[in-house]
Amino acid sequence: MPGFKKLKVAVVGCGTGGPAAATLLARHGHEVVLFERASECRAVGAGFLLQPSGMATLCELGIYEQVRACGARVERLHVVDEHENDFLDLYYAELGDDLFGLGLHRPVLLHYLIEAMDTAGVEVRWGWEVGEAVRESKGWRVESESGEIEDGFDLLIVADGARSTLRAKLGFRGTDRGYPWGAHWFIGKNGGTLPEGELFQMVKGTKRLLGFLPTGREIDGVDPLVSLFWSIKLSDDDVIRSRPLDEWKRSILELCPRADFLLSQIDDWSQVLTARYGDVGMNHWHDEGVVVIGDAGHAMSPQLGQGVNLALADASCLARNLAEYPLNQALVRYSKDRRWPLAYYRLASSQLTPWFQSDMEWLTPFRSVFFRATQRLPPARKFMTKTMAGLVGFRRL
Ligand SMILES: Cc1cc2nc3c(=O)[nH]c(=O)nc-3n(C[C@H](O)[C@H](O)[C@H](O)COP(=O)(O)OP(=O)(O)OC[C@H]3O[C@@H](n4cnc5c(N)ncnc54)[C@H](O)[C@@H]3O)c2cc1C
Numbered sequence: 001m002p003g004f005k006k007l008k009v010a011v012v013g014c015g016t017g018g019p020a021a022a023t024l025l026a027r028h029g030h031e032v033v034l035f036e037r038a039s040e041c042r043a044v045g046a047g048f049l050l051q052p053s054g055m056a057t058l059c060e061l062g063i064y065e066q067v068r069a070c071g072a073r074v075e076r077l078h079v080v081d082e083h084e085n086d087f088l089d090l091y092y093a094e095l096g097d098d099l100f101g102l103g104l105h106r107p108v109l110l111h112y113l114i115e116a117m118d119t120a121g122v123e124v125r126w127g128w129e130v131g132e133a134v135r136e137s138k139g140w141r142v143e144s145e146s147g148e149i150e151d152g153f154d155l156l157i158v159a160d161g162a163r164s165t166l167r168a169k170l171g172f173r174g175t176d177r178g179y180p181w182g183a184h185w186f187i188g189k190n191g192g193t194l195p196e197g198e199l200f201q202m203v204k205g206t207k208r209l210l211g212f213l214p215t216g217r218e219i220d221g222v223d224p225l226v227s228l229f230w231s232i233k234l235s236d237d238d239v240i241r242s243r244p245l246d247e248w249k250r251s252i253l254e255l256c257p258r259a260d261f262l263l264s265q266i267d268d269w270s271q272v273l274t275a276r277y278g279d280v281g282m283n284h285w286h287d288e289g290v291v292v293i294g295d296a297g298h299a300m301s302p303q304l305g306q307g308v309n310l311a312l313a314d315a316s317c318l319a320r321n322l323a324e325y326p327l328n329q330a331l332v333r334y335s336k337d338r339r340w341p342l343a344y345y346r347l348a349s350s351q352l353t354p355w356f357q358s359d360m361e362w363l364t365p366f367r368s369v370f371f372r373a374t375q376r377l378p379p380a381r382k383f384m385t386k387t388m389a390g391l392v393g394f395r396r397l
Contacts, residue, residue: 015295034117138152194258202256212227291335
């Protein structure tokens with residue numbers, strides 16, 4: 001590695017991109033401080049699907065084996081219509097025998113990311129909500145909402161998630177739109193009633209989407225878990241929740257009676273989480289001494305399940321460029337390297353969303369024809385599988 005100046009780096013946000021970038025940079029000898037507003041390690045939310053692209057960064061971080069041991073191996077994306085007729089059926093193995101997805105419980109990934117940060121010597125300030133970041137002659141000064149100050153940072157990494165407040169405060173331009181559709185989530189025991197080894201989804205028109213993602217197990221757990229997601233229009237959320245839980249369960253069971261065992265584990269609305277998502281678009285992700293990574297720079301709908309993977313790939317790309325170039329040149333290279341994959345996934349995700357979550361029911365027959373036809377064409381099928389695996393624009397393949 002060329003002998004560039006060792007940097008003092010401030011990272012804002014301990015989700016996925018923040019701790020991954022902090023660890024890789026600390027390993028390269030930089031002095032890294034990470035600021036997180038939560039007072040302790042706290043990952044909430046549904047299970048997610050780690051793709052081969054994301055696994056590559058976990059290998060770089062040296063935590064792949066531990067994470068893998070808690071995950072559920074997912075071989076296939078299997079989507080059927082309300083009559084259980086196949087609609088989309090893609091296998092990772094079509095890209096290579098050793099490729100698969102890994103269904104994970106969110107706290108598992110965060111646990112091992114934090115462990116890696118600690119080992120790498122990153123200083124973590126829990127309960128530190130960054131309210132302001134100002135560039136001064138001696139570097140970045142960050143100020144917490146409660147008035148604490150730390151300064152002298154050569155590089156500021158903004159990884160504060162889809163609802164980033166720093167992005168706009170720092171003058172970055174871009175779009176930031178919430179989607180009208182979201183999902184109800186629940187994680188429970190599979191009990192052998194739902195398919196293991198595949199992300200299984202059922203669709204009915206464009207308003208009904210039900211998915212089951214094998215989610216592995218908790219760090220100290222033994223039971224295989226599964227995440228249920230059920231598409232909803234966010235404006236209906238309060239009304240749905242004001243009605244009896246059984247009514248909600250019935251609408252899911254009408255589409256998939258096999259969900260009975262999973263739903264029997266829910267006896268209160270508080271066990272069901274509402275996920276909202278949005279679309280953040282930026283053309284470049286850096287300015288002098290500052291870079292925006294992860295959802296803060298490119299949040300998108302989870303149709304393609306790429307958010308965690310893209311945040312991990314961002315961290316890897318940033319660390320690689322900082323190892324090869326001086327600071328400001330490395331940031332220019334970072335934006336250049338990330339432009340194409342991020343533009344592709346953002347476009348694909350936004351184009352796909354109305355086909356699966358919208359009021360545009362008239363799209364349904366076109367969707368059937370499109371997916372059934374394209375997956376029969378070998379080059380199109382391969383490209384769809386590569387998209388699913390997070391490998392379009394992926395540098396190391
Ligand atoms: C319903 C749903 C399903 C999804 N499914 C998948 C999937 O299957 N696969 C996938 O890859 N992705 C999925 N995603 C996306 C994925 O969750 C995100 O893309 C990923 O978590 C982004 O990581 P991040 O580090 O950029 O941000 P986040 O994980 O959001 O972390 C941001 C962190 O910054 C902290 N923070 C915020 N503001 C401040 C501040 N001012 N000061 C200090 N700290 C701050 C927050 O507390 C948080 O810890 C899904 C998302 C949703 C909503």
